[in-house]
Amino acid sequence: MDLPFIVATLTRRGLLTPGRPIRVASQLNALRKWGWSLAGELRQAAARDPGRVAVIDDQDTELTYQELLDRSMRLARAMRAGLGVQPGDRVAVLCRNHPGLIETIVAATLLGADAVLVNTGLSPAQLATVAQEQQLRVLVHDDEFTERALGLPADLPRVDERAREELIATALPGELHPPERDGRIIVLTSGTTGAPKGARRPTPNGFGPLVSIIDRIPLHARDRVLIAAPVFHTWGYAALQVCFALRTTIVLHRRFDPAATLDALVRHRCQALFAVPVMLQRLMEVPAPDPRPPLKVVAVSGSALPGGLPSAFMDTYGDVLYNLYGSTEASWASIATPEDLRQAPTTAGRPPHGTRLAIVDDTGDPVTGGRVGRILVGNEMLFEGYTSGADRERHDGLLDTGDLGRVNADGLLFVDGRADDMIVSGGENVFPSEVEHLLTQLPQVREAAVIGVPDPEFGQRLAAFLGLHPDETLDADAVREYVRHYLARFSVPRDVVFVRYLPRNATGKVLTRELRRYYG
Structure with a gap:
């Protein structure tokens, strides 16, 4: 990335404002010694400010x-x-969003240990698999997960909230020096279809990754930011990295509650919110506060935005919505601004x-003219592979995201869904996400998921699962007729199932394996 662009972006976002010389020197020295790990970012922020x-927690501490x-x-x-704990060990962090989570991740990286960010929605069996596959040295967990950890090996040390406080209170004095190896962050894939895999996240080697994000998403130094997205997820962790780099004040709540979130945004005068799309849906279900929070940025990622949500949200809270498309493995691929949305x-x-x-076909050749192909991406933060030693397919330095998409004449990217989600019904290729987006346009529909299920005649068929707004009604024939009016006949879901809520994991992704249980 060229230096003039970096300098211009950092200046626009308030990171190159003059400061006390001794503090600026200390800040730069912290980055020189500790690098761009989370520990280095915290050290530079503490040196400057x-x-x-x-950080402010949900008790206003x-x-x-x-x-x-x-x-x-x-x-x-x-x-x-x-x-x-020594350099190269793995410290599992099973915590919700609160300061203790941050302290544990930073402590691990200070020692050169790898912090394994554990999804709070894992079952005891999945947690046991993670402990074995990641060869954990220590598990640090919130009190609410004590029972879930009972099935882990007896010789695996477990640190609950009280024990963590005791460790902090009784720590012996001494110096900490940069470790012989950088501690890595290991993010577990969402595990919506099976056991999660550990993805090794790279440590940034300069301002490039930060500048890529804040050039498109206008966050500023010393903003006040509420991170609602789980920090154990790539998007929540990325938000934490950006916030440390910008020396923001971070507001964290252990659990997402739409009314409490809106109250905190107003009370703490937050200019920015990091969330996942389903959280925006929940925010729209409660009355908007008066006055509105002083939001300038609402940044979402982690799953697709339902088609009608961006306009509805911005009509209520202003043109402040930014949508980042990426993954645990690819980090980011594209960002949609309010104007794009x-x-x-x-x-x-x-x-x-x-x-x-790049959009390519199955042979790796470029796809043009708005046709659908495989989405490949390259940036400074592509993952370093899975902890098992496996990797994703790569082509000429670009990572295969596993998604299918297209680019229109205006240069906008559209994601049509996972390559393995596309179904063939009666010889026709069908993308469930296209039907999902259409169904969310119905005023009665709060959320929708469409999946492929086995069919003895056509090979596969579509099944739509719909959650309706309170007091709304809809019948299956009306849904099918609505889809038939806008899409081809093979896109019409033959099964329409009404549910109270779609099953989701802690990051808001729909658990398709739970939906498939309807079909045995």
């Missing part, structure tokens, strides 16, 4: 950047002395600066 509030760093360093020293509500936007995007 030690007294600034770093505040920690400054210096306090957060001090607690993280004490925890690191205690984990090394009391638990024997007003023009085409289902678009994934355009690649940000420094990102390469």
